[in-house]
Amino acid sequence: MAVVVDAAGRVLGAGKAGPSNHITEPGGPERCRRAVADSVAAAVKAAGLTLGDVAYVLCGMTGAFPATREAVARALPDTSHHMVHDSVTAFHGATGGRAGAIVIGGTGSVGYGEDGAGNSLRLGGWGYLMGDEGSAYWIALQAVRGIAAAYDGRAPKTALLRLLPEAVGAEDIRAFHTWLYGQESRSHVAALSKAVDEAAEAGDAMALSILAAAGRELGDLAVAVLERLGMGTGTPRVSYVGGVFRSRTVLSSFEAYVKERNPKADVAPPLLPPIGGAALLALRKLTGAVGDEHIDRLRTGLAAGGIEG
Numbered sequence: 604m605a606v607v608v609d610a611a612g613r614v615l616g617a618g619k620a621g622p623s624n625h626i627t628e629p630g631g632p633e634r635c636r637r638a639v640a641d642s643v644a645a646a647v648k649a650a651g652l653t654l655g656d657v658a659y660v661l662c663g664m665t666g667a668f669p670a671t672r673e674a675v676a677r678a679l680p681d682t683s684h685h686m687v688h689d690s691v692t693a694f695h696g697a698t699g700g701r702a703g704a705i706v707i708g709g710t711g712s713v714g715y716g717e718d719g720a721g722n723s724l725r726l727g728g729w730g731y732l733m734g735d736e737g738s739a740y741w742i743a744l745q746a747v748r749g750i751a752a753a754y755d756g757r758a759p760k761t762a763l764l765r766l767l768p769e770a771v772g773a774e775d776i777r778a779f780h781t782w783l784y785g786q787e788s789r790s791h792v793a794a795l796s797k798a799v800d801e802a803a804e805a806g807d808a809m810a811l812s813i814l815a816a817a818g819r820e821l822g823d824l825a826v827a828v829l830e831r832l833g834m835g836t837g838t839p840r841v842s843y844v845g846g847v848f849r850s851r852t853v854l855s856s857f858e859a860y861v862k863e864r865n866p867k868a869d870v871a872p873p874l875l876p877p878i879g880g881a882a883l884l885a886l887r888k889l890t891g892a893v894g895d896e897h898i899d900r901l902r903t904g905l906a907a908g909g910i911e912g
Contacts, residue, residue, distance in 0.1 A: 604619050604878055605620075615650035618649055619645065633674075693844045703869070741817065749809050763807065767779055818859075822856070841870045
């Protein structure tokens with residue numbers, strides 16, 4: 604997703620392409636290059652402009668690998684641009700740049716914060732083998748292990764024994780097992796987290812336990828960022844983005860954990876989606892400062908275009 608904004612923060616056009624993540628998978632760099640080039644071109648066209656009219660492009664990308672930087676450079680060879688990790692754009696969108704922390708809970712998980720004095724820190728983001736606690740993939744992994752234990756009689760029965768196979772069109776857990784081990788896409792596995800939330804909403808004990816644990820893991824990321832930046836006390840803003848937080852159980856657990864560890868923390872929904880944070884950073888680069896009026900215009904313009912976090 605790309606948007607074009609003017610110096611006042613008005614949204615002039617938007618464009619979609621993709622995907623651009625999973626840069627390390629076969630064909631990843633070319634997919635990333637194409638996604639960046641196509642989304643920017645579509646946004647510029649929607650704004651009634653040409654790429655030559657664009658003064659600056661700020662890219663927030665998942666995984667700031669050298670291959671990602673190279674792909675972005677190839678996508679925008681003649682345009683002034685800069686790339687940051689998507690946690691940075693998420694933070695500035697969520698907080699407007701106010702000191703605090705942001706947690707992203709999607710397929711993976713990562714925490715990022717800034718203290719307002721020029722210091723920043725990113726934690727987590729270690730990937731599905733080393734970390735990503737609380738993420739959609741982590742939730743799905745706990746659930747698939749849980750139904751194996753339930754089927755064996757090592758854990759109480761759970762609605763997930765039915766819901767997970769149904770989610771992928773499998774007849775039973777055996778067919779689900781075959782599907783699972785034939786998967787190469789982490790995104791497909793992570794999508795099972797939606798079935799876990801469905802079970803939790805219906806009161807399933809295993810699903811509720813998994814999602815509550817996910818909320819605490821994500822909350823621990825936020826708390827660790829604040830403490831390491833010296834903001835473990837006071838009133839830092841703490842926000843969140845990503846599909847995992849659409850779960851009421853995850854969000855309530857996250858909020859409770861952060862407030863337990865830092866009662867004065869201002870835990871609040873994001874002011875803007877991550878792409879709004881990219882726009883704010885670009886505006887600061889070009890104009891030197893942004894104010895509440897820029898945030899208000901961006902919020903109005905993004906909402907009118909149906910652009911959410």
